[in-house]
Amino acid sequence: MLTLSHDIAANVVNKRQNNSFKGNYGHVLIIGGNENLGGAVIMNAQAAVYSGAGLVTVATDLANKSAIHARLPEVMVMDYRKDLSAAIKKADVILIGSGLGQELTILKETLQAVQAKQTLIIDGSAITMMAEQHLPLPNAKVVLTPHQMEWQRFGEVVIADQSREDANWEALINLNPEPILVLKSSATQVYLKDDMYQLSVGGPYQATGGMGDTLAGMIAGFTAQFSPVSHAVLAAVYTHSAIAEELSKTAYVTLPSKIAEAIPAYMQRLAMETVSKAPVDTKQEE
Numbered sequence: 266m267l268t269l270s271h272d273i274a275a276n277v278v279n280k281r282q283n284n285s286f287k288g289n290y291g292h293v294l295i296i297g298g299n300e301n302l303g304g305a306v307i308m309n310a311q312a313a314v315y316s317g318a319g320l321v322t323v324a325t326d327l328a329n330k331s332a333i334h335a336r337l338p339e340v341m342v343m344d345y346r347k348d349l350s351a352a353i354k355k356a357d358v359i360l361i362g363s364g365l366g367q368e369l370t371i372l373k374e375t376l377q378a379v380q381a382k383q384t385l386i387i388d389g390s391a392i393t394m395m396a397e398q399h400l401p402l403p404n405a406k407v408v409l410t411p412h413q414m415e416w417q418r419f420g421e422v423v424i425a426d427q428s429r430e431d432a433n434w435e436a437l438i439n440l441n442p443e444p445i446l447v448l449k450s451s452a453t454q455v456y457l458k459d460d461m462y463q464l465s466v467g468g469p470y471q472a473t474g475g476m477g478d479t480l481a482g483m484i485a486g487f488t489a490q491f492s493p494v495s496h497a498v499l500a501a502v503y504t505h506s507a508i509a510e511e512l513s514k515t516a517y518v519t520l521p522s523k524i525a526e527a528i529p530a531y532m533q534r535l536a537m538e539t540v541s542k543a544p545v546d547t548k549q550e551e
C-alpha cells in the first residue's frame with residue numbers, strides 16, 4: 266500500500282508551455298444527465314473546465330441545454346440521442362455515467378464507439394447499468410469511479426470486504442482490460458496495475474450529492490492534459506479532497522461547485538511548487 270500524497274499531485278501539475286493552445290489540453294466529452302439529473306453533468310463539466318481541459322462538450326438530454334449554457338458558457342452542448350458516435354470519435358477523453366439514469370442505449374452506443382487510444386471514465390449510473398446488464402469493458406484506457414455500492418454491484422465485492430485489498434484485486438484481475446479503479450468512500454483507494462494508493466486527505470464535509478460527479482469531471486480534466494493517465498488520475502483524486510480539506514477550515518459542508526471554483530488556484534500553487542518534479546513510480550505502462 267502506498268500513500269496518495271501531495272508530491273504526486275505536484276509532480277503532475279506543471280507550468281504550461283507559452284506556445285501552447287487549447288488543442289494541447291485535450292477535448293473532453295461528457296455523456297450523462299437525463300432529464301431529471303442535469304445537475305450531475307453540470308458538476309462534471311464545471312470540474313473539467315476549471316481543471317483546464319482544452320475543450321469540453323456535454324452530450325445530454327436537451328432539457329438540460331439552457332441550464333448548462335447559463336452556468337457554463339465555456340461548454341458546448343449536444344443531444345446525446347443524435348450523432349453520439351461521431352462526437353466520441355473526436356474526443357480524447359470520454360466521461361460517461363453521472364446522472365445517466367437508465368439510458369441503456371446511450372451507454373451501449375458509447376461502449377461500442379470508444380477507441381483503444383481514448384481514455385474512458387465510467388461513473389455513476391453507467392457502472393450500475395453495466396453491472397445489471399453484464400456489459401464487458403471496452404478496449405480503451407478505462408477508469409472506473411464507483412462508490413461502495415456501485416463497486417459491490419459491478420465488482421461483486423460486498424461492502425464489508427472492500428477494506429480488504431486482496432478482495433478488490435481479485436475482482437480487478439477478472440476484468441479485461443484491467444481498469445484503474447478509484448474506489449470512493451470515506452477512505453478512498455486507487456488501484457493501479459500492481460499498487461494500491463490510499464488517499465490521505467478529505468473528510469465528512471464531502472458527504473454531499475454531486476461530490477463524486479465533481480471528482481469524475483476533475484479526472485476527465487486532468488487526464489485530458491497530463492500523461493500518463495495513471496499519474497493524472499492520482500493527481501485529480503488527491504487535488505479534489507485536498508481542496509475540500511482546505512475549504513473545510515471555514516465551511517461545515519464543502520459544496521461540489523465550491524470545490525470546482527477553487528481548482529484553478531490550487532493547481533497554480535501545485536505548478537509553482539519546487540518539490541522534486543521527478544516521475545512518479547506507478548508502474549503503469551502506456
Ligand SMILES: NC(=O)C1=CN([C@@H]2O[C@H](COP(=O)(O)OP(=O)(O)OC[C@H]3O[C@@H](n4cnc5c(N)ncnc54)[C@H](OP(=O)(O)O)[C@@H]3O)[C@@H](O)[C@H]2O)[C@@H](O)CC1
Pocket residue numbers: 301302303304305306362363364365366388389390391393412413414415424449450474475476477478
Ligand atoms: N444533482 C444531480 O443530478 C445528482 C445526480 N446524481 C447521480 O445519480 C445517479 C445515482 O447515484 P446515487 O449514488 O445517488 O445512487 P445509487 O447508485 O443507487 O447508490 C446509492 C445506494 O448505495 C448505497 N450506498 C452504500 N454505500 C454508499 C456509499 N459509500 N456512497 C453512496 N451510496 C452508498 C446507498 O445506501 P443508503 O443511502 O440507502 O443507505 C443507496 O442505497 C448517479 O448517476 C449519480 O451520478 C448524484 O450524483 C446526486 C446528485
Ligand SMILES: Nc1ncnc2c1ncn2[C@@H]1O[C@H](COP(=O)(O)OP(=O)(O)O)[C@@H](O)[C@H]1O
Pocket residue numbers: 389411412449450451452453467468469470471472473474475476477478479480
Ligand atoms: N466521510 C467522507 N470522507 C471523505 N470523503 C467522502 C466522505 N463521504 C463522501 N466522500 C467522497 O465524496 C464522493 C462521493 O461520491 P459519490 O457517492 O459518487 O457522489 P455523487 O454521485 O453524489 O456525486 C467520493 O469522492 C467520496 O470519497
Ligand SMILES: [Mg+2]
Pocket residue numbers: 388389412477478
Ligand atoms: Mg456518484
